[in-house]
Amino acid sequence: MIKAILGLLKFLLISVLSLVILVVAYINFHPTFGAAPNAQSMAKIERSPNFDGEHFKNLVSTRAATIGVDNTQPKKDIDRWGLLKKFLFPPEGKNPSQPINSKALVPLKNGDFIWLGHSTVLFKTNDTTLITDPVFHNAAPVPFAVKPFAMTHTPRIEDLPFIDAVLISHDHYDHLDHRAIVQLRSKVGHFYVPLGVKAHLLRWGVPEHKVSEFDWYEQSRIKNIELVFTPSRHFSGRGVLNHRQTLWGSWVVLAPQLKAYFSGDGGYSPEFTKIGQKFGGFDIAFMEDGAYNKRWQGVHMLPEQSAQAAVDVRAKVLLPIHWGKFDLSTHQWLDPVKRITQAIAKYNATKPLSQHIQLATPQIGEVFRLEQPPQTPWWQD
Numbered sequence: 001m002i003k004a005i006l007g008l009l010k011f012l013l014i015s016v017l018s019l020v021i022l023v024v025a026y027i028n029f030h031p032t033f034g035a036a037p038n039a040q041s042m043a044k045i046e047r048s049p050n051f052d053g054e055h056f057k058n059l060v061s062t063r064a065a066t067i068g069v070d071n072t073q074p075k076k077d078i079d080r081w082g083l084l085k086k087f088l089f090p091p092e093g094k095n096p097s098q099p100i101n102s103k104a105l106v107p108l109k110n111g112d113f114i115w116l117g118h119s120t121v122l123f124k125t126n127d128t129t130l131i132t133d134p135v136f137h138n139a140a141p142v143p144f145a146v147k148p149f150a151m152t153h154t155p156r157i158e159d160l161p162f163i164d165a166v167l168i169s170h171d172h173y174d175h176l177d178h179r180a181i182v183q184l185r186s187k188v189g190h191f192y193v194p195l196g197v198k199a200h201l202l203r204w205g206v207p208e209h210k211v212s213e214f215d216w217y218e219q220s221r222i223k224n225i226e227l228v229f230t231p232s233r234h235f236s237g238r239g240v241l242n243h244r245q246t247l248w249g250s251w252v253v254l255a256p257q258l259k260a261y262f263s264g265d266g267g268y269s270p271e272f273t274k275i276g277q278k279f280g281g282f283d284i285a286f287m288e289d290g291a292y293n294k295r296w297q298g299v300h301m302l303p304e305q306s307a308q309a310a311v312d313v314r315a316k317v318l319l320p321i322h323w324g325k326f327d328l329s330t331h332q333w334l335d336p337v338k339r340i341t342q343a344i345a346k347y348n349a350t351k352p353l354s355q356h357i358q359l360a361t362p363q364i365g366e367v368f369r370l371e372q373p374p375q376t377p378w379w380q381d
Contacts, residue, residue: 044213048195062298113369115365118135121319123260128225130163133169166192189210229249235248235299250266265288265322288300290320306340320361341359341377361378363378
């Protein structure tokens with residue numbers, strides 16, 4: 001009996017050690033985890049006023065040592081099992097019960113916008129096609145986890161036009177898709193990324209001359225369009241040991257016929273007001289609205305805060321993003337659009353018509369223009 005127990009313990013020990021070795025090898029050798037910055041990038045990182053010698057830091061004090069922990073909630077009050085249970089056993093309504101009714105991609109004209117789900121927005125202005133955080137596959141480093149919701153017309157990279165500029169907000173898996181970047185390499189003119197993120201793209205085969213990395217408020221130009229990398233209140237990291245060692249942020253697009261703001265991810269911050277003042281407001285804001293939890297609001301806004309952020313940046317049109325594609329939090333999948341619709345309606349009720357913010361709620365894949373943003377509640381069908 002003792003011999004059998006010892007044999008079982010030995011088997012379990014070997015199995016655990018083998019699993020640990022496999023996990024460590026996967027993390028160290030699979031390209032999806034990216035790479036460490038080279039000497040040239042590190043020199044720029046070390047000169048950044050937003051880098052403390054070990055990590056990048058937020059402009060607002062934010063504890064983001066682990067996902068979902070911030071300075072608004074003591075660690076001891078986090079119900080980790082309760083959060084995990086909702087992911088493992090999602091209650092009714094947490095995810096779509098049938099494929100989302102979406103649209104097939106069509107060619108773009110100047111002034112067109114297409115939301116492709118989550119934080120991916122494809123748009124064209126000044127004969128220039130841009131895309132934000134192109135994520136088309138899983139929002140996780142393993143192929144079986146965090147798959148996109150089923151759709152009637154799933155966006156495909158092969159259906160995309162040539163893209164002049166890819167704007168990356170940070171290196172989390174639901175914003176920087178390894179497989180998508182590899183597939184996009186030959187049909188993209190240039191990638192614009194935060195400090196430290198260039199290393200990931202170089203490992204994935206993107207030529208160095210096609211990647212530029214930026215600190216907050218650094219800028220570049222493409223075809224008479226100014227691109228400015230602006231702050232957000234968030235964190236970064238793709239591996240176990242590289243937490244906050246790459247920068248995160250938002251993007252401002254200043255074109256002759258368009259002023260657009262892409263929030264990336266982040267908690268509510270006074271920086272929204274500063275950005276609105278600095279750039280004189282925006283024609284449209286792609287604003288994070290999803291994958292939130294009241295415990296996480298230091299690094300992910302609640303819908304009401306997203307609405308306020310749109311007010312702060314002085315957006316004329318608000319496109320809610322970061323929802324509708326993945327199950328990344330504990331709320332039901334339709335909560336983000338319902339709550340932000342109510343928040344914007346409440347704000348507009350207190351203002352004259354000239355100060356109203358128009359809410360754009362397109363279907364995934366639907367082409368829309370700023371003159372008539374779609375507001376049909378398609379999710380009710």
